[in-house]
Amino acid sequence: MTTPELTREHARALDEADPLAPLRAQFDIPEGLIYLDGNSLGVLPRATPARVQQVVAQEWGQGLIGSWNTAGWMTLPARVGDAIARLLGVGAGEVVATDSTSLNLYKVLDVALRLQRHDAPQRRVIVSERSNFPTDLYIAQSLAGQHGCSLRLVESPGQIEAALGPDSAVLLLTHVNYRTGRLHDMAALSAAAHAAGALTVWDLAHSAGAVPLQLQADGADFAVGCGYKYLNGGPGAPAFAWVRPELASHEAQPLAGWIGHARPFAFVPGYEAGRGITRYLSGTPPIIALAALECGVQTLLAAEPLGGMAALRRKSLALTRLFSEAVEQRCAGHGLALVSPRDDALRGSQVCLSRADGGYAIVQALIARGVIGDFRAGDAESQVPDILRFGVTPLYTRFVDVWDAVEHLRQVLEAGQWRDPRFQQQAAVT
Amino acid sequence: MTTPELTREHARALDEADPLAPLRAQFDIPEGLIYLDGNSLGVLPRATPARVQQVVAQEWGQGLIGSWNTAGWMTLPARVGDAIARLLGVGAGEVVATDSTSLNLYKVLDVALRLQRHDAPQRRVIVSERSNFPTDLYIAQSLAGQHGCSLRLVESPGQIEAALGPDSAVLLLTHVNYRTGRLHDMAALSAAAHAAGALTVWDLAHSAGAVPLQLQADGADFAVGCGYKYLNGGPGAPAFAWVRPELASHEAQPLAGWIGHARPFAFVPGYEAGRGITRYLSGTPPIIALAALECGVQTLLAAEPLGGMAALRRKSLALTRLFSEAVEQRCAGHGLALVSPRDDALRGSQVCLSRADGGYAIVQALIARGVIGDFRAGDAESQVPDILRFGVTPLYTRFVDVWDAVEHLRQVLEAGQWRDPRFQQQAAVT
Numbered sequence: 001m002t003t004p005e006l007t008r009e010h011a012r013a014l015d016e017a018d019p020l021a022p023l024r025a026q027f028d029i030p031e032g033l034i035y036l037d038g039n040s041l042g043v044l045p046r047a048t049p050a051r052v053q054q055v056v057a058q059e060w061g062q063g064l065i066g067s068w069n070t071a072g073w074m075t076l077p078a079r080v081g082d083a084i085a086r087l088l089g090v091g092a093g094e095v096v097a098t099d100s101t102s103l104n105l106y107k108v109l110d111v112a113l114r115l116q117r118h119d120a121p122q123r124r125v126i127v128s129e130r131s132n133f134p135t136d137l138y139i140a141q142s143l144a145g146q147h148g149c150s151l152r153l154v155e156s157p158g159q160i161e162a163a164l165g166p167d168s169a170v171l172l173l174t175h176v177n178y179r180t181g182r183l184h185d186m187a188a189l190s191a192a193a194h195a196a197g198a199l200t201v202w203d204l205a206h207s208a209g210a211v212p213l214q215l216q217a218d219g220a221d222f223a224v225g226c227g228y229k230y231l232n233g234g235p236g237a238p239a240f241a242w243v244r245p246e247l248a249s250h251e252a253q254p255l256a257g258w259i260g261h262a263r264p265f266a267f268v269p270g271y272e273a274g275r276g277i278t279r280y281l282s283g284t285p286p287i288i289a290l291a292a293l294e295c296g297v298q299t300l301l302a303a304e305p306l307g308g309m310a311a312l313r314r315k316s317l318a319l320t321r322l323f324s325e326a327v328e329q330r331c332a333g334h335g336l337a338l339v340s341p342r343d344d345a346l347r348g349s350q351v352c353l354s355r356a357d358g359g360y361a362i363v364q365a366l367i368a369r370g371v372i373g374d375f376r377a378g379d380a381e382s383q384v385p386d387i388l389r390f391g392v393t394p395l396y397t398r399f400v401d402v403w404d405a406v407e408h409l410r411q412v413l414e415a416g417q418w419r420d421p422r423f424q425q426q427a428a429v430t
Numbered sequence: 431m432t433t434p435e436l437t438r439e440h441a442r443a444l445d446e447a448d449p450l451a452p453l454r455a456q457f458d459i460p461e462g463l464i465y466l467d468g469n470s471l472g473v474l475p476r477a478t479p480a481r482v483q484q485v486v487a488q489e490w491g492q493g494l495i496g497s498w499n500t501a502g503w504m505t506l507p508a509r510v511g512d513a514i515a516r517l518l519g520v521g522a523g524e525v526v527a528t529d530s531t532s533l534n535l536y537k538v539l540d541v542a543l544r545l546q547r548h549d550a551p552q553r554r555v556i557v558s559e560r561s562n563f564p565t566d567l568y569i570a571q572s573l574a575g576q577h578g579c580s581l582r583l584v585e586s587p588g589q590i591e592a593a594l595g596p597d598s599a600v601l602l603l604t605h606v607n608y609r610t611g612r613l614h615d616m617a618a619l620s621a622a623a624h625a626a627g628a629l630t631v632w633d634l635a636h637s638a639g640a641v642p643l644q645l646q647a648d649g650a651d652f653a654v655g656c657g658y659k660y661l662n663g664g665p666g667a668p669a670f671a672w673v674r675p676e677l678a679s680h681e682a683q684p685l686a687g688w689i690g691h692a693r694p695f696a697f698v699p700g701y702e703a704g705r706g707i708t709r710y711l712s713g714t715p716p717i718i719a720l721a722a723l724e725c726g727v728q729t730l731l732a733a734e735p736l737g738g739m740a741a742l743r744r745k746s747l748a749l750t751r752l753f754s755e756a757v758e759q760r761c762a763g764h765g766l767a768l769v770s771p772r773d774d775a776l777r778g779s780q781v782c783l784s785r786a787d788g789g790y791a792i793v794q795a796l797i798a799r800g801v802i803g804d805f806r807a808g809d810a811e812s813q814v815p816d817i818l819r820f821g822v823t824p825l826y827t828r829f830v831d832v833w834d835a836v837e838h839l840r841q842v843l844e845a846g847q848w849r850d851p852r853f854q855q856q857a858a859v860t
Contacts, residue, residue: 052483064471100713254572286666
C-alpha cells in the first residue's frame with residue numbers, strides 16, 4: 001500500500017477531526033514551540049501553578065504541621081497512586097506514588113529476588129536487554145551483587161524468550177525502549193517468563209500515560225514508572241510502584257522507612273511492614289512534588305470521557321505514523337533511517353531516526369527553530385546508532401505540529417544548516 | 431543559683447536586645463500563632479512561594495527540557511548541598527541534597543558496613559540507641575539482615591561507650607534525640623567509636639540548622655539529615671548526605687541510579703560511580719522540591735553576618751532555658767516533669783515535658799489556643815513516658831512567644847481545660 005502524498009492541509013484536517021483536540025487547552029505550552037520531548041519532560045498543566053501555590057502558601061504556610069491531617073498529606077502517596085492506577089489498568093489501593101523510578105525499581109527487584117531465593121534458590125539470573133535504560137541496569141547490577149546473582153543481557157528483543165530458562169529469577173524489561181521506541185508485548189513476554197519460572201518486573205517509564213496498560217491481565221508481577229514524562233508531573237516528579245496484590249504483602253522491601261511501617265505513628269523500634277503496597281513507601285512523602293504530580297495525572301484522567309487511554313493510543317499511533325511517513329516522503333535522500341518500528345503494535349509514542357553523522361547538530365538546529373526533540377548518542381564500536389528522538393504526547397501534540405516539525409527537519413537537511421558550527425558544540429546535557 | 435521571678439516584660443526585653451530578631455521577617459508566620467513545632471516542620475520562608483512559582487511557571491513551563499542546562503537543574507543537588515555544607519562545618523562539594531533521610535541513611539550505612547566487611551569482617555554489630563528515631567532503626571534492621579549483622583541497642587546514652595567493642599562495625603546515632611531533646615557529644619562518642627574500630631554514622635535531623643556542627647573535626651564518618659525541620663524546606667523536602675571526603679570515593683552506594691554515575695549522559699550499560707559525594711545521588715533530582723529547600727537553607731545562611739550558627743545556638747539555648755525555667759516557676763504543682771536536659775551542653779533546640787496522664791489532651795488544648803507543639807506517646811511497659819514537645823527555632827521564635835506559650839500551658843492546667851472531651855480524641859496524626 002502506498003501512502004498518498006501528505007500535505008499540511010491533511011494534517012490540519014486530522015486536527016479538526018480529532019475528538020481529543022480540546023485536551024491541549026489543559027496545558028501552558030510556549031507560543032510557537034513544537035515540543036516533541038514529552039517523553040523526557042512533560043509540559044506544564046495549567047492547573048499546576050495554582051495548586052502548587054495553594055500547597056505552599058496555604059497548606060504549608062498557614063496550615064503548617066496540622067496539614068498532615070487536615071490537608072490530606074498523609075494519604076497523598078496513596079491518592080496519587082489511585083489516580084495512576086487507572087492508567088495502569090489496576091485497582092485502587094494497588095499503587096503508591098513515591099521516590100524515584102530507580103529507587104522503586106530497587107525495592108521491587110530486591111523483593112522479586114528474595115521471593116525467588118526462598119522458593120527457587122537455583123534461580124540466580126536477571127534477564128534484561130543491554131539497551132534497557134541504564135539506571136535499570138545499574139540498579140540490577142547493584143542487587144545482583146548483593147544476592148549473588150548475575151545479569152544476562154540480550155542484544156535484541158527477539159532473543160529474550162530464549163534467554164529465559166531454569167536459572168532465571170527475574171525478567172526485567174522496560175516496556176517501551178527509550179532509544180528505539182520499540183514496545184514489548186507484555187502479555188507474551190510475561191507468559192514466557194512465567195512458563196520458565198521467572199517473575200516479571202516492568203519499567204513503564206515510557207508507557208504509563210502513553211499506551212493502554214492492563215498490568216494484572218498481562219502478567220506483570222511488579223511495575224515501576226516515571227512521573228515526569230507522560231504523566232506531566234514536573235521535573236524530577238515522584239515515581240510510582242505497583243505490585244501484584246497477591247505478592248504485595250510478601251517480604252518487606254529493603255528501604256524500610258517509617259512511612260511504610262504498619263503503624264508509622266506508634267514509633268516502635270521494630271520494623272513491621274505495612275499492608276500491601278503501602279510497605280513500598282519509605283521516608284516522609286514529598287508533598288509539594290506529589291501535588292504537582294497529581295495535577296499532571298489529572299490531565300490524563302480528563303481523557304476518560306473521550307475514550308481514555310485507548311483513544312489517546314489511537315491518536316498517538318496516528319501522530320507517529322504521520323511523522324514517519326512524512327519523513328520518508330519529504331526527507332528522502334538525506335540519509336535518515338527510521339529506527340522506531342513501522343508496525344503499530346511494536347511502536348511506543350515516539351519516532352526515532354538515525355543518521356550516519358550530524359545527528360546531534362540536526363537536533364540542535366531544530367531546537368534553534370523551536371522544534372524540541374532530543375539526541376541520544378550511539379556507540380560505533382557496538383554498532384548502536386546515534387538517535388534523533390521525537391516524542392508525541394496525544395494530550396497536546398497536534399498533527400500540524402508533526403507536519404511542521406518534519407518540514408523544519410527537511411529545511412535543516414536541504415540547506416545543510418546543521419553544518420553551522422554553532423550547532424556542533426555539545427552542551428553538558430542534551 | 432536561684433532564678434529571679436520571670437515576667438513577660440523580661441521576655442520582651444530579651445527580644446528587644448536580640449540581634450537576631452530581624453531574621454523573623456524572612457518568614458510568613460500566621461498572625462497570632464505561636465509555632466513551636468519547627469523541629470517537625472519548619473515554617474514557610476517568604477521567598478519560597480515566588481521562587482517555586484518561578485521554577486514551575488518559567489523554568490519548567492517555558493524553559494522545559496532545556497532548563498536542565500539553562501536553569502542549572504543538573505547542578506541543583508550539589509548547589510543546595512554546598513549551602514547546607516556551611517551549616518555542617520564542612521566544605522563545598524562534600525554534601526548532596528537528595529532523596530529522604532531514610533534513603534540516605536540506607537546508602538551511607540550500607541557503605542559503612544561494606545567497608546568494615548572488607549577490612550574487618552569480624553565486626554558485625556551496629557550500635558545504636560533503642561530511643562533512636564524509628565526509621566533509623568528500621569533501615570539498620572534491613573541492612574543488618576542483608577549483611578549478616580546485628581543491632582545492639584542501648585537503653586541510655588551513658589551505655590553507648592561500653593557497648594562499643596571489637597565486634598562493633600558502626601556507631602549509628604541521631605545527634606539530638608527526637609523525644610528527649612538530648613544532644614550527644616559528637617566528638618567524644620566519635621572518638622570512642624574510632625578507638626573501638628567502629629565507623630560513625632550521624633543522623634542530624636534535629637541538629638542541622640539548630641546547633642553548630644563541625645562534622646570533620648568531630649569525627650563523623652557519614653552523616654545524613656532532614657530538609658523540612660530546621661532547614662525550612664517544606665513538607666517532605668529532600669534530605670542530605672555527607673561522607674568524609676577520604677571515604678566518599680570508596681565503595682559504590684547500593685541505590686546506584688543514573689544521576690550518581692560518573693558519566694550520566696553517556697548512557698553506558700555498566701555502572702561507574704561518580705567521584706566523591708556525587709555518587710550518593712540516585713534518580714532524577716526533584717527540582718521543585720530542591721528549589722524550595724534552597725530557599726529554606728538561605729534563611730539560615732542569612733544569619734551568617736550576625737554570627738551564624740553560633741549566634742543561633744546562643745539564642746536557642748536562651749529560649750529553651752527561659753521555657754524550662756518559666757514552666758518550673760509558673761506551672762509548679764501540676765505534675766509536669768522536665769525531660770529535656772537542664773545542662774546547655776546536653777540540650778538540643780527543644781523543651782520536652784512529661785506528665786503521668788493528660789499529655790495528649792494538654793497539647794490539643796494548647797493547639798486550640800494557637801500554641802503549636804506536639805505529643806509523642808510513651809510506652810508504660812518499658813517505662814518510656816509520654817512527651818509534650820516544644821521546639822524553638824531561633825530564626826523566628828521570640829522570647830515573648832516562649833513566655834506566652836508557658837502562660838497558655840499554665841492556664842490549661844489551672845483551669846483543667848485539657849479534661850474537656852474534645853481534646854481527648856486522638857487524630858490519625860499528632
